[in-house]
Amino acid sequence: MNQDIYVVIEHLRGQMADISYVMLAAARALAQGTGGSVMAVLLGHNAQELAGDLAADRVLYVDDPALADFTSDAYLAALSALISENEPRAVLLGHTSIGMDVASGLSARLGLPLVSQCQSLSADGKFLSQICGGKIMAEGALPGPTALVTMAPGGYKPEEGQSAEPPEVAPTAAPTLEGLRVTLAQYIEPEAGDVDISKEPILISVGRGIQNEDHIELAEELAKALGGVVCSSRPVVDQGWLPTSRMVGKSGQVVKPKLYLAMGISGAPEHVEAITDSEMIIAVNTDPAAPIFDIAQYGAEVDMTDLLEVLTELVEEEKGG
Ligand SMILES: Cc1cc2nc3c(=O)[nH]c(=O)nc-3n(C[C@H](O)[C@H](O)[C@H](O)COP(=O)(O)OP(=O)(O)OC[C@H]3O[C@@H](n4cnc5c(N)ncnc54)[C@H](O)[C@@H]3O)c2cc1C
Structure with missing residues (x-):
């Protein structure tokens, strides 16, 4: 097991999601206590340019055509291999449709504890999370050996997870992503509203x-x-x-x-x-x-x-x- 904090970067159709930056800020707070590095995990295909402003010590970039669009099947396969091999102290995912989908699958597949809907993480290894639909805030110590965490927006400003200095990008070997059962058939865009x-x-x-x-x-x-x-x-x-x-x-x-x-x-x-x-x-x-x-x-x-x-x-x- 190492003391690094992994952040699973969320992006869709070439657009970075703000929650990725929020998670990097939370990971930095936690890493100050563990002494490990903040590692952004970027899964995609021809998506390296998205790494440019991530406030991470290193970006583990897995490039594979099977990761061109998000599917829980491909993400689970890639992340399971990466986490089992490296055993980071914590893996942060967004408390979003994508993050919740992947985090619960990882927890079941790898037998790892999952702390959901976190607002903040601190250097002493504590988390603050919402329970009962946000009516109660719960504080606890992150379970080990590797804690899976879904982060909700609000605890950190996205700017805190951005950097003007591009991080080091380490191309990382993809596990075999063959035989996946789920592929993207079609994007159905929500109807355009009158104003955004x-x-x-x-x-x-x-x-x-x-x-x-x-x-x-x-x-x-x-x-x-x-x-x-x-x-x-x-x-x-x-x-x-x-x-x-x-x-x-x-x-x-x-x-x-x-x-x-x-x-x-x-x-x-x-x-x-x-x-x-x-x-x-x-x-x-x-x-x-x-x-x-x-x-x-x-x-x-x-x-x-x-x-x-x-x-x-x-x-x-x-x-x-
Ligand atoms: C899974 C799930 C998802 C949800 N998603 C959303 C979501 O995306 N967005 C969302 O908003 N809710 C969502 N909800 C619903 C949410 O729980 C609340 O029921 C909802 O936000 C309440 O809306 P409200 O504040 O307008 O109504 P109420 O809670 O009924 O509050 C009305 C308020 O108006 C005040 N009031 C009454 N008359 C006046 C007056 N004349 N002048 C001034 N104040 C007055 C009252 O004092 C009261 O505080 C979700 C719930 C669930 C379970």
Whole structure:
């Protein structure tokens, strides 16, 4: 067994996923205690250029046509061989559809312990993870000999896992990737939404507190005045008041605007996990005990349906003045 921390880099169709950088930052915190190196494990085909800004001591790059697109079958085969051969102290994967798929398979195949949905790792070998759908934070010591860990976003900024200095890339022999049972048949892209809320700097986000569909228009007017767009929590989309492309959260989009104005949103873990990278969160809620106030920089205990029109007028006045 060695003391290195492996980070399984997540990328799709030539795009690096932010969670890869988050994991590198977490791995660095852990490696300070183990004394090992941070090793990025990049699986792909003709994908070496993706390694350029990874804040890793070394990139183990496995190139194989069978790894050109993600399949759990190919990833499991490649990673099982790498982990069994090198026995790192920990292997970090994203708490994402891809990461959860691979981590559970690795755990079963290699008989290794899996700690899921981690927020942070520390030099003393401790992890902080969410359990019970995020209602409880659990702290513990990383199990051995090799701990598999899925990392959730929010604990580290992606910039912490990026480096201006390109890391050393070590081409690494692929295990035999023949006889795989799963191949990619086709990508089905989600329907293009009218706007991409993950890239918008100002979001007016409305929750169940908006009460009825007619009030959506008031939110749209405020968004227009502020130069932003309207998005929502899940109940609003479930009601059919906004399209799925506007949903923020575990089942929707992860957002990182300059301003996230959360109106009539309670702050359930499935919503909050997707907004923690916002620069500023302002919450409006009639319930002073709503958990959204715990993560908001500013809050107002007000009825949002009273506030919307007044706020729009004030913004317009301010702009006019
Ligand atoms: C597997 C899974 C995935 C999920 N994925 C998502 C997801 O992607 N996104 C998501 O959002 N949710 C998701 N959920 C649902 C999540 O658990 C919550 O139920 C949801 O986020 C609650 O939405 P809300 O805050 O709008 O509603 P509520 O929790 O009902 O909160 C409404 C809030 O509005 C306040 N309020 C009421 N009236 C007013 C008023 N007039 N003015 C101001 N405030 C008012 C109330 O005090 C309350 O705090 C998921 C759940 C599961 C189990």
